[in-house]
Amino acid sequence: MSYIAKSPWLIHYDGSSCNGCDIEVLACLTPMYDVERFGIINTGNPKHADVFLVTGSVNEQNKDVVKQIYEQMPEPKVVVAVGICACSGGIFHDCYNILGGADTVIPVDVYVPGCAARPEAIIDGVVKGLAVLQEKRDNLVKGTIDAPAETAAEADDSEKTEEGGEQ
Amino acid sequence: MVKIIISIIAYLILAPIVGGLLAGFDRKISARMQGRVGPSVLQPFYDVFKLFEKEKITVTKVQDFYVLIFVIFVIASGVIFFGGGDLLLVIFALTVGSAFLIVAAYSSNSPYAQVGAERELLQMMAYEPMVLMTAIGYYMYQGTFTVSDLLVVPKMSFLPLIGIFFGYLFILTIKFRKSPFDLSMSHHAHQELVKGITTEFSGSTLGLIEISHWYENIFLLGFIFLFFCNGTVLGYVIGVLVCLAAYFLEVLIDNCFARMKWQFAFKSAWAVSLILGVVNIFVLYVVF
Numbered sequence: 001m002s003y004i005a006k007s008p009w010l011i012h013y014d015g016s017s018c019n020g021c022d023i024e025v026l027a028c029l030t031p032m033y034d035v036e037r038f039g040i041i042n043t044g045n046p047k048h049a050d051v052f053l054v055t056g057s058v059n060e061q062n063k064d065v066v067k068q069i070y071e072q073m074p075e076p077k078v079v080v081a082v083g084i085c086a087c088s089g090g091i092f093h094d095c096y097n098i099l100g101g102a103d104t105v106i107p108v109d110v111y112v113p114g115c116a117a118r119p120e121a122i123i124d125g126v127v128k129g130l131a132v133l134q135e136k137r138d139n140l141v142k143g144t145i146d147a148p149a150e151t152a153a154e155a156d157d158s159e160k161t162e163e164g165g166e167q
Numbered sequence: 168m169v170k171i172i173i174s175i176i177a178y179l180i181l182a183p184i185v186g187g188l189l190a191g192f193d194r195k196i197s198a199r200m201q202g203r204v205g206p207s208v209l210q211p212f213y214d215v216f217k218l219f220e221k222e223k224i225t226v227t228k229v230q231d232f233y234v235l236i237f238v239i240f241v242i243a244s245g246v247i248f249f250g251g252g253d254l255l256l257v258i259f260a261l262t263v264g265s266a267f268l269i270v271a272a273y274s275s276n277s278p279y280a281q282v283g284a285e286r287e288l289l290q291m292m293a294y295e296p297m298v299l300m301t302a303i304g305y306y307m308y309q310g311t312f313t314v315s316d317l318l319v320v321p322k323m324s325f326l327p328l329i330g331i332f333f334g335y336l337f338i339l340t341i342k343f344r345k346s347p348f349d350l351s352m353s354h355h356a357h358q359e360l361v362k363g364i365t366t367e368f369s370g371s372t373l374g375l376i377e378i379s380h381w382y383e384n385i386f387l388l389g390f391i392f393l394f395f396c397n398g399t400v401l402g403y404v405i406g407v408l409v410c411l412a413a414y415f416l417e418v419l420i421d422n423c424f425a426r427m428k429w430q431f432a433f434k435s436a437w438a439v440s441l442i443l444g445v446v447n448i449f450v451l452y453v454v455f
Contacts, residue, residue, distance in 0.1 A: 003216040031202040036194075039206050039213055045362040047224060047369040050217075074222035074369050137220060 004137045005130040007039040011049035017056025020116035021083030028119045046072035054102040057085040070106040076136035078109040078129040087111045178249035186381025187211045200422045218374035226275045233271035240264030241379040245386040251315025254302040275367035283363030287351035293436035294338035300444035304331040307451040323397040330447030337439045345421035348432045
């Protein structure tokens with residue numbers, strides 16, 4: 001039996017956005033939503049984290065930061081893009097310095113659209129991410145580490161293209 | 168001899184289970200105090216099992232070696248305690264263990280881990296005098312440093328050592344890494360300096376540190392237990408109840424205070440050691 005999905009520790013990073021989604025991420029930790037009941041702990045350390053929540057779009061200045069946080073996380077790990085900016089760039093999409101969503105620099109497993117994404121949607125996204133985490137763990141055990149599993153994210157993927165409008 | 172071996176084996180098997188459950192109740196009670204539902208009581212076990220499933224990222228190979236020595240010494244000091252050994256030996260073995268955790272954090276060369284290690288050193292300086300005075304207090308009143316003798320002494324040590332008892336309770340907050348003294352590293356969702364002394368440890372190494380923390384908590388509570396031993400079952404029952412009450416008190420303190428600066432931790436710990444510890448020992452010296 002694997003315990004990876006029972007104790008997901010998460011780290012959140014805000015790219016370039018209005019900070020609204022970041023505040024909603026923190027709202028998940030409050031008594032109202034209490035994600036700790038799923039064993040989720042908000043850690044500040046990528047080396048302890050299993051789930052990476054990216055809010056806000058990626059720009060020229062923070063792309064290395066996003067990449068570095070992702071690389072410092074030990075396998076297995078999942079990335080959840082929270083909010084429409086992290087999914088596709090959102091309202092900042094056409095800015096000269098914006099690369100786009102988080103998936104322009106790191107592989108994203110779950111997309112949670114919304115502006116700002118509601119805490120319920122974020123929790124739902126993280127729980128979906130746990131299924132991906134479990135799958136990645138199983139693949140690690142089997143020794144077949146293939147490209148980041150996108151299966152569980154496919155449903156959300158279609159939503160993303162509708163709202164974000166990839167170019 | 169057989170009795171000693173049985174109690175050592177019981178400690179090795181039961182201490183992580185009880186320690187982990189205590190940590191689980193800690194998180195549950197903390198959550199209830201904050202108006203949350205909180206995780207399952209078994210959550211600390213899930214966390215540690217998960218950590219052993221994660222990929223191992225090691226900055227320098229030597230740090231895992233140091234952490235292993237830390238774990239061995241912490242468990243060894245517990246074994247000495249539950250084997251009925253010398254209290255001073257317990258304290259010194261624990262100090263050596265803690266020193267190796269600090270060395271491990273330094274060896275990673277990460278600035279966050281190093282600041283955490285420096286704070287851990289300061290914390291050690293803050294609590295060490297009081298821990299030593301606890302052992303000295305036992306010796307002055309009961310005439311022995313040996314745990315197996317202290318278990319069957321005719322008189323309870325609590326009242327004559329009441330100052331030392333409260334002083335020990337004070338530094339227990341530092342040892343348990345609870346607010347206001349969780350400077351070098353803290354549990355729960357608190358964070359400062361990334362994760363302090365454990366910043367560069369991940370996966371199974373972090374899991375080992377967590378397990379040794381459970382071992383450590385159990386025999387630190389054992390020190391409190393000794394205050395109430397008088398050779399009767401009633402004394403043992405009171406001892407266990409007071410241990411649980413002390414743990415609850417630490418959780419309550421953890422939830423009531425914000426983190427203080429290291430200056431406050433250091434000064435207050437030494438002031439408490441001086442006032443409660445030294446005065447108590449002086450009174451013992453004069454009276455007995």
